[in-house]
Amino acid sequence: MHSFGVLNWTIVVSFLVANLALGYFLGRKVQSAKDYYLGSRETPWWAIGISVIATYVSALSFLGGPAWAYSDGLSALAIHLNYPLVIFAVITLFLPFFYNSGVASIYEYQERRFGPTSRSVMSLIFLISQALTTAAILYATAIVLQFVTGIDVVWAIIIITIIALIYTAMGGMLAVIWTDVFQAVVLFVGAMVIMFTLINNLPVPLAEALAGLKAEGKLSAVVTDPDITRPTTIWSGVIAMTLFHITVYGANQMMVQRTLGAKTIGGAKKAYLLMGFAAFPIYFLFFFVGVLCYAYYGGKPFENDNEIILSFATEASIPGLMGILTAAVLAASMSTLSSAFNSLATVSIVDFYKKFSDVPEGQGHYLKMSRWLTIFWAVVVIIPAIMYSNTEGSILEVLSKIGSFFVGAKLGMYALGFFSKHTTEKGLLVGVAVGFVMVWYVASYTDIAWPWYCAIGGGTNILVSIIASLIWTGRQKDWSPYSVVGQRQKFAASGEAIAQDGWYRLPGMVDRVSWLLLLFFAASIAVLLLLEAIV
Incomplete structure (x- = not known):
């Protein structure tokens, strides 16, 4: 892209250098493997919360969100309505188990x-699914570089990997979090600039454009069609995708790992609460940009929908706009990549290398091996990233489909761990295997939409695991101390405080502020219904 210009290049290079410099400065504090995984445990909760948001809201959302809404309208937003429900479940059930144990x-x-064995299975599932997810993020970022410079997408993937790898190896988790804060500001400023520029450049006044979008069904965000072959309905969003996202935020090492570095459990919970309240307006912004693009382009087809926002930024011809957009997407995505590389290395070391190697323990050795x-993982993700280059639909939708094959196993394993008395490891592993087979069958031989794969796989896993456990090992006399009931018994027997600074440490206890998440969820649906009604 020869018209990129000196100003745009200056913006992009300045942002990249600033991120690398910040990563280098903070990376000097990394003295051990624990520092590399968790940081200093002195990071404020709001920084961790912004980092959680920035890690999940990356180029996939910036490019894939509008691409998805361009084709499906605001109905695609139903997939992301559930975050208040998701965060409610995660901070009530998952975080207390993980934070209290002090694990990496x-x-x-x-x-x-x-x-x-179940630990190894779960860790392996994470490594595979996260590698595929990271590859999708890498590809989405490569699209930007290809669009801007004209470089082949394969070379773009390799270049971005090298840059992100250098940044990650220097920084550790502490640098990841603080660069996320900086990059989140850049990303959302860029999104707001794009939205207002779109509104100012629409071929007709905004009110007229919205009326036209409504007539074509593009503003119908709450679709009550009970058809389970349709992916973007309120039922798939509220039921199926709630279960999906609970595993993304509650049973995903990359998301939870940064909260384990909070000063207190209250800080960890507040970090997640920030995502619970911020997710809806963020995703509404990205999807609303998509429908505005539909109005701007009159619904014309694109060879690759993921380039819609980049095409608009080019056509707008505003000095520096393309540079801001490119820098925002590149910076946010490399932040997500660095988080992924860090968590993949952490699980590889903690769950496999430490357990199965005979190397004497030493923080210096483990830090070296982590790097x-x-x-290693940066090299591995290049392969599926190149394979994604043949994808023409929304990369965000593609990523969600891929993830749906794995989350059922995670959902079942944690649900049984929390609430089942009689499930044992042998029965659990049988359930995981049968659950995978069921998801494969549903995906291959039925028209059921992909958001339901998690519920189907998880439900199959739970049912089969319980039956297999009862047959194989019989009924268990006592609750596991790592179940919700077992934790209640443990706290009662020890007299240990169930709360710290007003926040519950005991799994299953609902913090007062968490109830506001449910009110916010209801308000979000009301806003979407009102939007369509008043246009």
């Missing part, structure tokens, strides 16, 4: 609850 890998819970494994 959340999959250590599986070993304590069921046994070492080598960071390099």
